[in-house]
Amino acid sequence: MTSSTIRSRCFLVVLLILVTLPAAALDNGLAKTPPMGWNSWNKFACNVSEQLIRETADAMVSSGMKDAGYQYIVVDDCWQVSRDSHGNIVPDAKRFPSGMKALADYVHSKGLKFGLYSDAGAQTCQGRPGSRGYEFQDARTYAAWGADYLKYDWCHAEGQNTIESYTLMSKALQASGRPIVFSLCEWGSTKPWLWGKDVGNLWRATEDIVNCWDCKEKWGGLGVVHVLDLVDGIESYAGPGHWNDPDMLEVGNGKLTPDENRAHFAMWAILAAPLMAGNDLRSMDADTRAVLTDKEIIAIDQDPLGRQGRRVVKDGDREVWARELQGGNRAVALLNRAATPQSISVKWEDLGYPAHVKAQVRDLWQHKDLGSMTGSFTATVAPHAAVIVTVKP
Numbered sequence: 443m444t445s446s447t448i449r450s451r452c453f454l455v456v457l458l459i460l461v462t463l464p465a466a467a468l469d470n471g472l473a474k475t476p477p478m479g480w481n482s483w484n485k486f487a488c489n490v491s492e493q494l495i496r497e498t499a500d501a502m503v504s505s506g507m508k509d510a511g512y513q514y515i516v517v518d519d520c521w522q523v524s525r526d527s528h529g530n531i532v533p534d535a536k537r538f539p540s541g542m543k544a545l546a547d548y549v550h551s552k553g554l555k556f557g558l559y560s561d562a563g564a565q566t567c568q569g570r571p572g573s574r575g576y577e578f579q580d581a582r583t584y585a586a587w588g589a590d591y592l593k594y595d596w597c598h599a600e601g602q603n604t605i606e607s608y609t610l611m612s613k614a615l616q617a618s619g620r621p622i623v624f625s626l627c628e629w630g631s632t633k634p635w636l637w638g639k640d641v642g643n644l645w646r647a648t649e650d651i652v653n654c655w656d657c658k659e660k661w662g663g664l665g666v667v668h669v670l671d672l673v674d675g676i677e678s679y680a681g682p683g684h685w686n687d688p689d690m691l692e693v694g695n696g697k698l699t700p701d702e703n704r705a706h707f708a709m710w711a712i713l714a715a716p717l718m719a720g721n722d723l724r725s726m727d728a729d730t731r732a733v734l735t736d737k738e739i740i741a742i743d744q745d746p747l748g749r750q751g752r753r754v755v756k757d758g759d760r761e762v763w764a765r766e767l768q769g770g771n772r773a774v775a776l777l778n779r780a781a782t783p784q785s786i787s788v789k790w791e792d793l794g795y796p797a798h799v800k801a802q803v804r805d806l807w808q809h810k811d812l813g814s815m816t817g818s819f820t821a822t823v824a825p826h827a828a829v830i831v832t833v834k835p
Contacts, residue, residue, distance in 0.1 A: 467639055467640050467684075468612065468624075468639065468640055468641060468642065468643070468683070468684070469683060470616065470621060470622075470623075470624075470643070470683075471621065471683075472621055472622075472623045472643055472683065473623050473643035473644065473682075473683055473684075473685065474682045474683055474746075474748075475682070475743075475744040475745075475746065475748065476644070476685050476714055476715055476716045476717060476743055476744065477513070477514055477591070477623055477625075477643070477644065477685075477716045477717075477718070478511045478512045478513055478514070478716070478717045478718070478740075478743075478744075479512050479513050479514025479515060479516060479555070479557070479591070479717075479718050479719070480498060480502060480507075480512065480514065480515055480516065480718060480719045480720070480723060481516040481518055481557075481593070481690050481718045481719075481720055482494070482495070482498075482516065482517055482518045483518035483519065483690065483720065484651075484653070484690050484691075484692060484695060484720025484721070485695060485720055485721055485722050486722075487518075487519075487520075488519065488520035488568055489520075490517055490518065490520055490521055490537065491537040491538065492537060492538045492539060492540055492545055495515060495517055495545055495548075495549070496545070496548055496549075497724050498515060498723050498724065499515050499548065499549045499552045499554055500552070500724075501723035501724045502515065502552070502554060502723055503552050503553070503554075505723055505726070505731055505735070506731070506735050507719070507723065507731075507734060507735055508552070508553060508554060509735075510734070510735040510736075510737060510740055511740055511744060512554075512717070512719065512734075513554055513555045514554070514555045514556075514557050514590065514591050514623075514718070515549050515554055515555070515556055515557065516556075516557030516558070516559065516591055516593060516718070517545075517557065517558055517559060518559045518593065519559050519561075519566050519567055519568045519570060519595070520534070520566075520568050520570060521533055521534060521537070521538060521542070521558065521559070521570075522534065522560075522566070522570045522571055523535075523570065523571075524571060525571055525576070529576055529579055530579065530583060531560075531571060531576070531579075531580055531583055542558070542587045543586070543587040543588060546587050546588035546589060547588060550588060555590035555591060556587075556588055556589055556590055556591070557589060557590060557591030557592065557593065557623070558584055558587075558589050558591070558592055558593070559592070559593045559594075559595065560572060560573045560580060560592060560593075560594055560595070561573060561574075561594065561595040561596065561597055561598065561599070562574060562594055562595070562596055562599050562602060562604075562607040562608065562611065562628075563595075563596065563597055563598035563599035563600075563602065564598050564599075565597065565598040566595060566597060566598070567595055567597035567598075572597075572598060572599075573594075573611065574599070574602070574607075577610050577611045577614040578614040578617065580614070581611065581614035581615045581617065581618040581622075582614075582618050584615075584618065584620075584622065585615075585618035585619055585620035585622065588620075589620070589622055590620075590621070590622060590623065591622060591623040591625065592611075592615065592622055592623070592624055592625065593625040593627055594608065594611055594624065594625065594626060594627055594642075595627045595628075596627060596628035596629060596631070604628050604631070604632040604634070605632070605637055605641070608626050608628070608634075608638075608641045608642065609640075609641050611624070612624055612641045612642060623643045623644075624641070624642035624643050624644075625642065625643065625644050625645075625646075625687065625716075626638055626641065626642040626644065626645035626646065627645075627646045627687075628645070628646065629646050629648065629649050629650070629662075630645075630646060630647045630648050630649070630672065634646070634647070635647060635676045635679035635680075635686055636679070638679075638684060639679065639681075639683070639684035642684070643683060643684060643685065644684070644685040644686075644687045644716055645684075645685075645686065645687055646687045646688075646689060647672060647673050647676060647686045647687060647688060648664060648669050648672040648673065648688055648689060649662040649663060649664050650662065650663050650664070650689060651663070651664060651665075651666070651669055651688070651689035651690065651692060652664060652665060652692075653692045653695050653696070653697040653698065654666070654697055654698070655667060655698060655699075655702045655826050656668070656779070656826075666692070666698070666702065666705070666706045666709070667779050669688045669689060670688070670709060670713075670753075670777075672688075673686055673688050673713055673715075673750075674752055674753045675752070676750075677713075677749070677750035677751065677752045678750075680714055680748070680749075680750040681748045681749070681750075682746070682748040685714060685715065685716060685750075686713070686714075686715070686750060687715060687716050688710065688713060688715050690716075690718040690719070690720040691706065691707065691710065691717065691718060691719050691720050691721075691734075692706065692720060692721075693706055693707050693719065693720075693721060693730060693733055693734060694719075694721035694722075694726050694727075694730035694733070694734070695720065695721050699826060700729055701824050701825070701826055701827035702826045702827070703729075703730070703733050704733055704807060704827065704828065705777065705826060705827050705828035707733050707734065707736075707739060708739050708742075708775060708806075708807070708828050708830045709763065709775060709777065709828060710743065711739050711740065711742040711743035711773070711830075712742065712751035712763050712764075712765050712773060712775045712830075713750055713751055713765075714743060714745070714748060714749065714750040714751065714765070715743065715750075717740070717743055719734055721734075736806075736807070738806040738809060739806055739807075739830065742765065742767070742773045742806070742830075742832075745765075745767045745768055745773075746768050747766065747767060747768040749765055749766045749767075750765070751763050751764055751765030751773065751775070752764065752765075754788075754792045754793070755788065755792055758780075759778060759779040759780035759784065760776075760777075760778060760779075760780070760784050760786045760823075761775075761776075761777040761778075761779065761786075762774065762775070762776055762777070762786065762787075762788045762792060763775040763777060764788070764792065764793050766794075767832070770835070771832055771833065771834045771835070772793045772794075772795075772832065772833045772834075773806075773830065773831075773832055774788055774793065774819075774830070774831050774832070774833055775828045775829070775830050776788065776821055776823050776828060776829040776830075776831075777823070777827075777828045778823035778824065778825060778826065778827055778828070779826070780825060780826075781825050781826070782825055783822055783823065783824055783825060784822070784823050785820060785821075785822050785823075786820070786821060786822075786823050786829070787818050787819065787820040788818060788819050788820075788833075789817065789818045790816075790817055790818060790833075793833060795833075795835060797816075797817045798816065798817070799816070799817075799835050800814050800815070800816050800835070801814065801815060801816075801833045801834055801835045802814055802833075802834045802835075803815050803819050803831050803832070803833055803834075804831060804832045804834075805829065805830070805831055806830045806831065806832065807829070807830055812831070819831065819833065
């Protein structure tokens with residue numbers, strides 16, 4: 443084999459690698475803090491309609507959620523039914539008689555942003571048309587409609603490569619001419635935290651969440667605490683513009699207790715997770731509204747430093763999670779996974795502080811300063827609950 447042949451083959455190998463690898467880290471200017479909004483799936487599944495989305499947008503404003511920072515109204519699966527003779531995706535005309543652009547316009551008129559769902563495979567999870575082979579066409583269509591967010595699933599994608607499939611849609615969105623947050627939803631199956639920041643703004647790091655505290659479904663659905671277990675240890679991959687996504691919120695969907703709802707919401711804030719409500723905003727009770735709009739907990743989630751929290755202590759069902767905040771302070775969760783009250787402590791050394799340091803401690807759920815403390819903080823935590831504090835030296 444001649445030297446020129448060897449050089450030619452080496453060039454082809456390098457070229458192949460460059461073509462198949464993702465582009466440099468995605469910087470579309472979006473999701474500098476974790477996205478906040480609402481998604482239709484957890485409560486409504488396939489029962490989506492124009493009326494539901496309009497009423498939900500109204501409720502997001504009237505409930506105070508918009509003022510608390512929620513922006514996105516995302517229509518999940520089942521809005522699409524077919525493709526026309528030109529390959530254009532066709533919405534369900536019975537459920538969305540005014541069309542998706544008119545719906546997006548309505549959402550925008552409320553000062554909110556509009557999101558849609560598709561799938562990297564030939565079909566969506568519910569058997570509707572997916573985007574495989576139509577990535578650029580669909581991206582142009584979504585942009586023309588006024589979409590601001592795309593959740594992109596991974597059903598019916600047999601034989602496809604995740605990085606290649608998601609990179610293709612990422613490039614299509616970038617070429618669409620409209621800023622669109624890209625939410626990768628391949629359920630953590632190929633460790634998207636290792637490559638997702640080059641492709642999208644957030645990526646599902648786990649299987650689907652289900653509406654329970656501590657359960658596992660045969661099909662793979664996970665309760666709140668099992669999702670937590672899966673996202674601990676991958677915190678270094680998250681940051682402004684690219685987030686680990688432990689899935690949408692089940693707060694207010696009727697099966698979690700009030701303490702479990704608060705713990706679920708607060709732990710997602712500690713994780714710097716996207717806060718995508720999944721309940722019926724039109725009929726939520728005062729307790730649910732208070733949880734979803736708690737400004738002190740939301741401020742932790744939206745802290746501009748963008749550091750995801752991690753578990754720093756595990757003692758059976760007693761856990762301590764901590765998150766570094768801008769300015770060097772810490773947000774701390776004392777999490778009780780047990781069915782009985784537990785005394786849980788955090789030592790300053792667990793937070794990276796010297797033991798002798800004095801720090802101001804504030805209980806975020808109580809909206810109450812607890813005073814100056816040295817070395818540690820201890821609280822009695824109710825069953826399936828979390829005490830959330832800030833520690834400020």
